[in-house]
Amino acid sequence: MSSLPLVSHVAPHSIVAWRADGAVTLRQFLAEVGQLADLFPAGGQLLNMCRDRYRFSVGLAAAIVAGKVSLLPSTHTPEVVRQIKALAPDAFCLTDSDHCPVDLPQLRYPAMAPAHPETFAVPQIEGKQRIAVVFTSGSSGTPQPHPKTWAALVGSVRAEALRLGLSDGAPWTIIGTVPPQHMYGFESTVLLAWQSGNAIGHALPFYPADICQALAAVPTPRLLVSSPVHLRALLDAGLALPEINRLLSATAPLSAKLAQAIEARCHAPLLEIYGSTETGQIASRRPTHNAEWQLFPGMTLIAEGDSWRVCGAHIETSTALSDLIEPTINGHFLLHGRIADLVNIAGKRHSLASLNYLLNNIPGVVDGAFYMPDETDREAITRLAACVVAPGMDAQRLLAALREHIDPVFLPRPLLFVDALPRNVTGKLPRALLKRLFQKRSTLKSA
């Protein structure tokens, strides 16, 4: 494989995005990509913090054309930005906000000039060019980098477009409730539109009313790319929904009940994508039709003890999966939740070992452990708990220290101060003993 086009749109007037002031043609988009690339500093890596999805896409395309790598950490806490600086000393930050807190040299997204009609060519990108680096939480508290090549990303989203039926030349507009800075939104709202000849909706809607407004602002057919958290809120809000022609969900498995309710309300099929930061997307399913996931074409699962690796198609080296998997037949499998060390809260993943490491590294903490309670209600988000031995420290100070390092969704709720952790004779901390500690406490609380 040599080179692949930046976008699969061909005609200069084809629509690549919708922003507040209307459609953006391929010609205009490429002109803006060129203008932004000319403003880039010398650094070879960037943190693209643009909240507007269209501006993010221009920043990404400009970086690709200029041979720069987009860094996609899972969160942007001050500590993670410091770690990025250490890993990539030349990194800069592209932002479209006046109040970007990222402590890196900043490039403000510029006002763009209209396109020059006579210059027009879709850039061809080498398949082996490194486009992005995504990060997972390492067990020692340092983010682990996973580089992504152009060929791997294009292969992944082209397979996704086929599964979603987006290559019918409609053209579709994609509205996403997930940010483009994370692997799911990166692939399924930006690259997916680029590589299926469809359009990106610029908005990042949050509240149910925002989602309705963002949908109504673009033509049909519309694909809504979202997560169980947002889809449940959208359904519960009881608003009159604009026409939605297809839905995509990822980050956590959707219950069959919620999937049925959504399909009934929207009169449109809902598909789910399964993947990970390390592998990108690897399988899909329609939960109202089948509980089993179907691997993307060309992929295989390889057993490795109790866990599984996946290889083939866009996965360049076989990669371990961090969920419990039961292969069925012909490239299908069932998912049975995560492997114990990994917590997934509203689609954000973190290793428990690394959370415990960070907790115990806070000055004043003598001993401490996070605990993931059993999930009781599939629709509600189960939060982490933690117990600590930290004489003289209060919850506010401890949480402030943790907030420096981890995304707020991982902050413990409850945070329990104890005299000693329930360690067994060998000094280990079995989950059962932690569970008993938190159960005892909730009985006391409700009594």
Next chain:
Amino acid sequence: MIECLNLEVTAEQIAPDAPLYGDGLGLDSIDVLEVALVVSKRYGLQLQSGSADNPHIFKSLRSLSDHIAAQRTR
């Protein structure tokens, strides 16, 4: 709010002007979505990001309740 978010505080412990995000009550975006749902059901009011004053609405319990009081439909 304490009930729907399963928070570790009592109603009396929430200062009306303390920030809801970050250092104060420590709410995150998942919580905000939950609160928005309860608000829409109880007061018939859909919160939206589009309005320019949105960052102020969740600044504190006082600003949130002022907003609800002004916009409620039931």
